[in-house]
Structures are given as C-alpha cells and as structure tokens.
Amino acid sequence: MAIEWYIVLSAMLFTIGFIGVLIRRNPVVILLCLELMLSAGALSMLAFSRMHGDQDGQIMVLIVLVVAACEVVVGLGIVVAMFRRRLPLDVDEMKELEG
C-alpha cells in the first residue's frame, strides 16, 4: 500500500472528528471526537515514520498517547464537576466565558 492511502485515511478520520466537535453538544462526545482527531494525527505520523524508516515518529505517537490520556483525565474531571454542580451537560448552555 502506498503511503498516501494512509494519509488520506488519516485526513478522513480527522475530518469526521472535526465534524463531531462542531455539531455535537455533549461534552463527553466532544472529548471522544477529540480522541478521533488525535488518533488520526497518530496514524499520519506512523505513516511518515514508515515512509522514512525512522522510529522517531513512533516515539512521538507514544508521547501523544500520554498527552491524550492526561487530556481525558482532566476533561472528564471537568465533566464530573459540571454534573456535581447540577450544571447542564451541554456546551451551548455553558456560555459564562462568552466574550
């Protein structure tokens, strides 16, 4: 398989995640769509790593995995805190920070 197939697949997955972030309103689902976008990025990095025969890209993906885990922990912590304070779990309703 040519490398460009992997890149196009990665672009499609990124686009689907992007649509999800834009049109969904539940913060849990928005975090899931962020995961989609991160894994699409990981796929393209692995494809380029294979293209050059260099393992550095794989290290990068591993670090992205760790950062994604941190993002999940903090994001879901915020969701749980929102739920505890009886705030609506809907990002359209959370507009106190709106400029």
Added chain:
Amino acid sequence: MVEVAFFAGAIGAIGGAIAVVALRNPFYSVLALVVHLVFLAGIFLLLRAQFLAAAQIVIYAGAVMVIYVFVAAYVGGIEEPMFDSSPQLKIIGPILAVALFIEISIAVLGSSLTALGTEGTDKIEAGFGTPEGIGKLMLEDYLIAFEAASILLLIAAVAAIVLAGRKRESKAS
C-alpha cells in the same frame, strides 16, 4: 493481501468514527470508539508499529475507554436531540469540515514528496517498531520526553482528583 487488510481496517475505522459522531447515546459512542481504535490498531500493524498497536489496544481501548464508560454511566445517558445544535453551526460545520478535508488532500497529494507514492523505504532496521526498538530509543535518545510525560501524568492525576473530588470544607468547619 495487504490491500485487503488495509481496506478492511479502513472501513472499520471510518465506520467506527462515523458511529461515534452519529450515535445519540454517549454510551454507545464510547463503544463505537473502541471499535474504531481496534481497527486502527490493525492499520498500525500494517505500518510496522507493533508496539504501538499493542499499546493502542491496551491503553486506549482498554484503560482510557473504561474511564469514559464510567463517566458516561455516571453522568447518565443524556439523549441529546439528534444534531440539534444551533442551526447555523449545523450547516457551516460540515461545510468547514469538507473544506478542511479537501485542503489536506490537496496539500498531501500535491506535495513534492515523491516517497508518498511508494510503500516506504526498504531500508528498515531489524527492531523497527518492536518494544525493543522503541524502548531503546525512548530511554536513550528521548529520556527527557519520557520523564516529562511521567510528570505530566502525575499532574493530570492530581488535577482530576482536585476537579472531581468531593468538597471537604463542610466537614472541616
């Protein structure tokens, strides 16, 4: 053979991704993401990233998704009305996304990277993508990134406890 594996993995991964976005119940979205990640791990294997494919399944599809399942169950299945976001976003969102996809495709396919059309270099060292190769690289060349990642994980764990933990002032006072 590689083509069959790639397209099977690609269809599974895209189907899982669409299901994440389209399913109404967040609980089912989480399960769809697990399907997506498992198929994506298969594609990682085709790219000779054995260690990362295993890490993807164990860490992502295993550990991280368990947190998601717990939170989705705790918060409860809020059935949000399908695509009931603000109407302008409903139209502009997909248009923006398709524009983004076209832009990425033009940027990638029109680039002067001739190696994109090949299967990648033939000169692959012996331990490429194995736990041995990754571990050696991680602990020799990228030790600082490794340590920074461990500190970041610690900070995130503390942050989660601070954010989601119960308030204790009422008991103290």
